[in-house]
Amino acid sequence: IDGKYKTTGTAPYAYERHDVAANQAYGYVLGATIAKGRIASMDLGAAKAAPGVVAIVTAETAGKLDKGKLNTANLLGGPQIQHYHQAVAVVVAETFEQARAAAALVKVRYSTSKGAFDLAVAKAGATDPGDVQGSPSATAVGDFTGAFAAAPVKLDERYATPDHAHAMMEPCASVASWDGDKVTVWTSNQMIDWGVRDLALTLGVPKENVRLVSPFIGGGFGGKLFLRSEALLAALGARAAGRAVKVALTRPQMFNNTTHRPATLQRIRIGATQDGRITAIGHESWSGDLPEGGPEAAVLQTRLLYAAPNRMTALRLAVLDLPEGNAMRAPGEAPGLMALEVAMDEMAEKLGLDPIRFREINDTQVDPEKPSRAFSQRSLVECLRQGAERFGWDKRGKPGQVRDGRWLVGMGVAAAFRNNMVLKSAARVRLDSKGMVTVETDMTDIGTGSYTIIAQTAAEMMGVGLDKVIVRLGDSTFPVSAGSGGQFGANSSTAGVYAACVKLREAVAGKLGVNSADAVFADGQVRSGNRAVPLAEAATAGDLVAEDAIEFGDFGKTHQQSTFGSHFVEVGVDVATAEVRVRRMLAVCAAGRILNPKTARSQVIGGMTMGVGAALMEELAVDTKRGYFVNHDLAGYEVPVHADIPHQEVFFLDEVDPMSSPMKAKGVGELGICGVGAAVANAIHNATGIRVRDYPITLDKLLNRMPDAA
Structure with a gap:
């Protein structure tokens, strides 16, 4: 329904809402140029005298501000600075250009403090974060240590995923206008009620005095789940200016002033019998965030995906003074499966088993950690079998042995898993x-x-x-x-x-x-x-x-509700340059009743595309001395373009889940990314014989290890 409006430019995004309030002024956000410390002094004189300036708001002039329930750092910093590009002021002027020029005249002197910016270094001091997403940070079933030591076949490997940016098309943007003591904010936000609550808390006004309007959003991926600085600063700027104010974060601020997917360091251990039955599985993950933040929940899917009598999972959190880490499409499962599903591929190879057969052997219809709790629906094996048949999995060759002209060709597979959640x-x-x-x-x-x-x-x-x-x-x-x-x-x-x-x-x-x-x-x-x-x-x-x-009733006590799928990928790796090209992709999904096949397919291919980005190119490069993401624009932070993505096929199993809702449906928006990165990595291994466990898989990690066939 909204497609015709978006393709004709008649679906206005937040910054384009010129019609909602008269006499709109422009706000420009000034971000901190240090990652940790405090503001020693701020000289606003030249900025206030600049042409067109209407108002300047800082933490000192804004009055007491709460940070709300869902933000780890203050949305307006000062005098303490918690991360690079934390907003320290908003300059309001008649035009955007005047606001930007005046902001450049604000003179801020900082006193810096030593910060922690390197996960590999901070990992040693990581601690137990407590409950994560309503689950304990660590679980143990049986005797993992003993069973792993006794297993005839073992895998013990470490994997790494980098920080990722949401990189949505529409930046965070808002227009705010006050009517007496009530404020309306036209914004770009995924969760309206959360935003109202947190803006009211932050401003210290009754919730009924705040209205949020967000009819069209140009992408979110979790980066717009929470109140962001531009919405608060638009409201503060409008109150100070006595007129409507619009504020948009610049693209560099989108990378360092908003949330991102945190990097992970993961260790996976699997022990199995010679016939392929897993006897012990352990998954540990370390990630970092600001003080009071939370971890990337990269081990949660491992608690549910494969059967094994002896199990161990653990999350650990290090304090890092980087911008806030938080939800990005399939938080936890996306990076967790990038490791787990490569480990499963490696273990299958050790056992001499087909990777699909290995997964079939270790499938389960009950929660492996709570066997009395059955899955409401679990069609993982059917997803794998249908995908294998449709993709031509039987034509997969041995690693490094299939060549098409200048390309070494390989196929990879991975399971997809994402829990099914419901909210009132x-x-x-x-x-x-x-x-x-x-x-x-x-x-x-x-x-x-x-x-x-x-x-x-x-x-x-x-x-x-x-x-x-x-x-x-x-x-x-x-x-x-x-x-x-x-x-x-x-x-x-x-x-x-x-x-x-x-x-x-x-x-x-x-x-x-x-x-x-x-x-x-x-x-x-x-x-x-x-x-x-x-x-x-x-x-x-x-x-x-x-x-x-x-x-929704509490079915979680008796049944586990999850969505499942399989991802199949074929890649070509250039024999001379080690350049990787994705040639084919296929996904088979089991997610209850599909409400609309066209929009559901769109969601899945979007997730598949993001999965290719995570596998091959996406990485926020951290300056571990100054504490910020260096490649903070869409030139340096690479995401897939059309030429990177071939035709993608998506199939949905014909199923319903009566326990899920009256619709008997489940979600697919995040299932589409889960497992894709691992399927790409496994395909690259099949093409070249090279195993890369450190994402993204760029050509420098392949070039010196290419097989003799190249």
Whole structure:
């Protein structure tokens, strides 16, 4: 539904909302030029006297600010500086150019402190972070140490993933305007209610005095889950200027002023019998964050993916004074599977087993750590088998032996896993006398197709065509939804719309004098027995409005809900340069009912594309002396372009999961990236015989190790 607006430029993003408030001024954010320390002095004289300047806000002039519930660092720094490019001021002027020029005149003198910026060094002091995502940071089942020592076949390897940037197309941007003591912020945010709560907390105002509006978002990937500095500074700037102010973070600030996926150092140990049964599996991961931050949960999937009687997982957190690490598409599973699924490939090779067969042998239909808890649905083996057949896995050769002209060719496989989460979600549905159904919920659309699937849900429930449904999203005056994140948005929000429509159907039946239990809503009519009445007739005396929410029981105590898939990749590696080219990709996904195959496929191929980036090119390079990400723009931070990505095939298993929701659906938005990096790495090994355990797999890690065939 939103596609036509985006392709014609009529879907306004936050910075383009020129119509929402008159007389908009421009704010420019000034970021700290040190990574740790304090502001010794700040001279604003020249900046205040610069042409067009309306106001300047600093921590000193802003008054007491809370940091909110979800931010690790203060969104406006001073006098303490917690990370490089932490905002220290916003300069408001009549034009963007004037604001930028005046910001350059602000003279800040810093007193620096020694910081920790190198995970490899800080790892030695890493500590237990406590519970992570509602689970303990470490688990132990059986006797891992003894079983691993006794295993006939062993693997003990270390893997590394670097810091990653969200690199979404639309930067963090906001327009803020005050009306008395109430503020409205038109912004780019995935979780409206979280943003309202944290902005209210930070400003010290009642929650009901804050309104957030975010109908279109140009990408988020988790980087817009939380209130960011530009929204706060737009609100502070507007209050100081007495007029509407718009603020956007520059691209360099997007890398060092917002969140990122933290780097990990991982150790995986697997012990197995000669016939391929895993007897011991251990997975440890170290990552870093600011004080009070949290770890990258890279071991959580290992607790659920493969059977083994003796198990151990552990997360450790080091303090690093880099910008905040936080959620990025499939946090935990994405980097965790980049290690685990390579380790599984390596172990299969040691055992002389096909990698798919090795995974089949160690599949389980119950939680390996809590055997009394079965999976609600688990079709991992079917995903692997269907993928193998469709991809032509039987034609896979031995490492370093298949050549196509100048290219060494290889195939790789990896399992995909992502937990299925659900959150309470509400909606309001309105029927008018023309038979139009309007849905209102604060759910957001980050390019995922929320408008479309919500419209489909309301249309089917009320028995009308899509042309009779209006969907309004992303406004905090609407009922609170799950929001977009954790791949829970589609399933939860449509279930909330379903609940509201059930209530509206009851109201319609009451107005028309029919029994709601046997009424059929179809073709714009309500049928009961031999009677058929136009749906619109129920609203002739006035609009009918219903509001309700879906709330989920605690099935987690008896059943584990997860999504599964398989990724297959074929690569070519140039015999002379070691350049890697992805030639083919295929994903098979098991994620409950697929609400819309087109938008679901779009989500999966987006995840597959990001997985290729993580495997081959994405890396935030850390200056370990000065404490910042050096390649903080889209020239130095490389992401895949069209030429890097071949045709991608996606298949969905025909399944439903009644335990998940009334929709019997699950999420796919993050499943698509899970395992892709490992599938690429495994394909490169199959092509060259070279095993790289340190991402990204750039040609310098291959060139001096290429086989004689090259």
